[in-house]
Amino acid sequence: MATNGLTMRGRAAIAGLGITEMGRIYGHDASWFAGEAIRLAVEDAGLTKDDIDGLLINAGITNGLTLALQTYLGLQKLRLLCQMNAAGSTAAQMVQYAAFAVTHGLANYVVCVFADAPLQQNRSAGAAYGGQRRPAGMASLTSAYGLFGANASYALAARRHMALYGTTHDQLGQIAVSTRLWATMNPRAQMREPITLEDYHASRWIMEPLHLLDCCLVSNGGVAVIVTTAERARDLKQPPVYIWGMGQGHHAPAVRAGWEPETHTAATIAKEAAFRMAGIELSDIDVLELYDCYTYTVLVTLEDYGFCKKGEGGPFVADGKLGPGGSLPTNTGGGQLSSYYMWGMTPISEAVIQARGQGGERQVPKHDFVLVSGNGGILNYHGTLILGPNPA
Amino acid sequence: MPEEYAKPLPVPDEESQPFFDAAREGRLLIMRCKSCGAYRYPSRDRCDVCWSTETAWVQASGRGTVYTFGIMHQLYHPGFKEEIPYNVAVVELEEGPRTYTNLVGIPNDQIRVGMPVEVVFEKLTDEITIPKFKPAS
Secondary structure: OOOOOOHHHEEEEEEEEEEEEOOOOOOHHHHHHHHHHHHHHHHHHOOOHHOOOOOEEEEOOOOOOOHHHHOOOOOOOEEEEOOOOOOOOOHHHHHHHHHHHHOOOOOOOEEEEEEOOOOOOOOHEEEEEOOOOOOOOOHHHHHHHOOOHHHHHHHHHHHHHHHHHHHHHHHHHHHHHHHHHHHOOOOOOOOOOOOOOHHHHHHEEEEEEHHHHEEEEEEEEEEEEEEEEHHHHHOOOOOEEEEEEEEEEOOOOOOOOOOOOOOOOOOHHHHHHHHHOOOOOHOOOEEEEEEEOOOOHHHHHHHHHHHOOOOOOOHHHHHOOOOOOOOOOOOOOOOOHHHHHOOHHHHHHHHHHHHHOOOOHHOOOOOOOEEEEEOOOOOOOEEEEEOOHHHH | OOOOOOOOOOOOOOOOHHHHHHOOOOOOEEEEEOOOOOOOOOOOOOOOOOOOEEEEEEEEEEEEEEEEEEOOOOOOHHHOOOOEEEEEEEEEEEOEEEEEHHHHHHHHOOOOOOOEEEEEEEEEOOOOOOEEEEEEE
């Protein structure tokens, strides 16, 4: 049987969305945030606890979620359960596996949840992602050289792009500025004060070439979505957000010459399946929700989806086209840079809001197709979703 | 009593012991697959190209180019307090594999992607010496 993915187009939908309070919210652990997000998602969909028969779990940097979440929430008769991990691309992938499960009868209503609580009182946000692993053998050389945390690895990736293609700080900074403009219209966003390129340049170095304002936030919080079939979704409280296309692509790290995942991500693989399944072109995309752990992540992702040519991401974003009123509305809730950092759930949550037309002041008028990209590792793992309010 | 080394110290394991032994003698070893000839660094017990587990340590030329680099301004470990801002680089060895390292003998603002470099060895303790790189002579 030919399976080019077309049989999945529009067959599943996101029917519920739960977003907790975000940011420096103390006194709760990841399970509490997950429970709160799931409660909100179930209520949003117009379902009850007993309807939920599937649970896919993605823990964050603190590994605060385990299969014990099932017990914590008293979900006694699940037909689907797994803790999943493909780093920042997990969320998009959970939605994909949930879509297959509901369309093939393994479960009816699958909750996909991410929650984390890395922020502690009286501790810097940076410390939460310090990554002081102490492996043995040659892997222990990296900390001897002073390479710690994701910031450093993404700085190395951004530098490579800047050296190869002449990408500038003004161009990266424009992504931060455009994204912050969207955040000013998102009541959930942690950072809502507009910034200028001057502010960007003045923000302190984290690891050159990355300024503080190149880097995403750290958040305590949780996001859950509920995936069900298109038919079931139509009977629920919210307008269905149909899953038109799905794809994944994964590049191993750059261990030797001739291989550059830092500047050529596996989005090139993920997009093939997703756009083929959706049966649409890149130019049909109205809204982009891209994983933006760093400004550079947005730039390289735009290139690899083909919105511009390889190496031209810098000039492409420099006119502010990603921001409000621009020709390519991107990260319309303020993204991970300015709203909240829920790994792959940040882009998914805003995509659901935009596809439903519930974005309020920041709603993009035309929102037939919303592109979601998840990114994990050091630009190694990639998950794509194409979402839309119209049935396929 | 000698002052204790303040930065994270590499911990050799059985697989990597030949690498650290050679580094102490001023030689840079990398692994080479006996089956397909692919070089790899750091050490791994299986070739990622052909999956063979037959492997040998060979001496690298020690020459390479700067693949990318960054200047670290954040303090993650107290041992680096006096060095901030310090560079961390990725060097692509002549044989192909890439390695994290620090560049020495050059101010941070003069480091460029693509510049040729060569290995030098820095003795951290009596047991541990690690390779770093300096601009090629």
